[in-house]
Amino acid sequence: MNDRIHEPSLHATPVLDLRPTQMTLGMGEVARKRSAWKMQGGKTLSEFLGHHMVPVVVGPGGRRFLIDHHHLARALHDEGIDSVFVSIVADFRKLDANVFWNIMDFHGWTHPYDGKGRRRDYADLPKTVADMEDDPYRSLAGELRYVGGFAKDATPFSEFVWADFLRRRIKPKELRKDLAAATDKALALAKSEDANYLPGWCAPHGAKVAPKPAETRKAASKPDKAAKAASGG
Numbered sequence: 001m002n003d004r005i006h007e008p009s010l011h012a013t014p015v016l017d018l019r020p021t022q023m024t025l026g027m028g029e030v031a032r033k034r035s036a037w038k039m040q041g042g043k044t045l046s047e048f049l050g051h052h053m054v055p056v057v058v059g060p061g062g063r064r065f066l067i068d069h070h071h072l073a074r075a076l077h078d079e080g081i082d083s084v085f086v087s088i089v090a091d092f093r094k095l096d097a098n099v100f101w102n103i104m105d106f107h108g109w110t111h112p113y114d115g116k117g118r119r120r121d122y123a124d125l126p127k128t129v130a131d132m133e134d135d136p137y138r139s140l141a142g143e144l145r146y147v148g149g150f151a152k153d154a155t156p157f158s159e160f161v162w163a164d165f166l167r168r169r170i171k172p173k174e175l176r177k178d179l180a181a182a183t184d185k186a187l188a189l190a191k192s193e194d195a196n197y198l199p200g201w202c203a204p205h206g207a208k209v210a211p212k213p214a215e216t217r218k219a220a221s222k223p224d225k226a227a228k229a230a231s232g233g
Contacts, residue, residue, distance in 0.1 A: 012049075012083035015073055016128045018056060018066040021110040022157070023120060025070050025132050028139030028179075032146075033075035049085045057109060058091040059100050066129070067109040074129040097122075108156035117164045136175050137163035143183050145200070149190035153200035162198055165189075 040048055054073055056064040066073060067089065076084060092100050101122045104110045112120050115135040126132045141162040144150065150162060166186050175182045189195060191203040 013056075013064065013086045014083050015077045015081070016130060017064060018054070018073060018084075018086075018129065019059070019063050020070055020126050020129055020132055021065050021067055021104065021112075022070060022160070023112055023114045023125060023133065024135035024138060025074060025129075026136070026139030026142050026159075026163075027134040028136075029071045029142040030075045030078065032142070033072050034079055037075060037079055045081065049083075053085045053087045055089045056086045057089055057104065058093050059104075060093060060095060060097055062093050064088075065104070065109075067104075070129060070132065074132060077129055111157040111160055113160065113164075117167055135160075135163060136172070137167045137170075140166055140170070140175060140179070140182060140186055143179070144186045144190060147183060147187060148202075149187045150195075150198065150200035151202045155199035158199040162190075162200075165195060165198055 037048070052069070052072060054069040055067050057067055059065050064086065073084060092103060095103065101110065110122070110125075112122055112125055114120050114124075115133055115137075138159060141159040144162065144166070145152065145159065155161070166189065169189055170182055170185055174185070190201070193203075195201050195203070
């Protein structure tokens with residue numbers, strides 16, 4: 001019997017019935033998704049949810065474990081939306097807990113690391129998306145990808161890998177004080193050879209560090225002299 005089924009469920013599933021498979025999320029990323037939901041315009045809730053089904057694995061006791069889109073689920077919950085549509089990727093309800101988590105880890109469907117990058121027991125995973133803790137470095141990694149610091153990658157939990165890279169190089173007080181400045185520093189780090197092992201790295205090989213974004217923006221704001229002369233301006 002093949003337990004991989006990819007079965008969509010068109011029945012509404014309560015958000016708080018979905019069990020997270022990661023410890024943390026980035027509340028900055030949640031805020032971005034909340035804004036995106038508010039800008040849906042004429043789309044009805046059912047239309048939106050139909051195009052944003054969340055993938056789950058059925059585990060011991062028939063519980064549904066969320067294996068992606070934690071930020072979306074939390075954003076919808078915070079917006080007062082009680083239920084979502086799900087896509088059942090696999091049904092492992094017949095497995096005992098130890099085997100279940102071994103299989104989840106094998107597939108890269110769980111990331112039991114806390115906000116300090118430390119691996120925790122599976123028993124420590126939050127029970128609902130409402131219980132998930134904020135990891136500011138996950139928010140920074142999301143912001144970094146948004147500004148082109150790295151490419152979207154199929155590697156499971158790739159943003160968390162970037163978050164841990166940044167966690168070791170940018171101090172918490174820097175991040176709390178000025179997100180824009182921290183993003184500038186993160187972008188420079190992302191273009192360095194130090195980051196060339198990370199998923200989605202997209203800097204040219206051989207480059208030490210890319211120009212700081214602030215310097216790039218300043219240079220881009222200066223009119224090209226030749227163009228200015230040609231236009232008579």
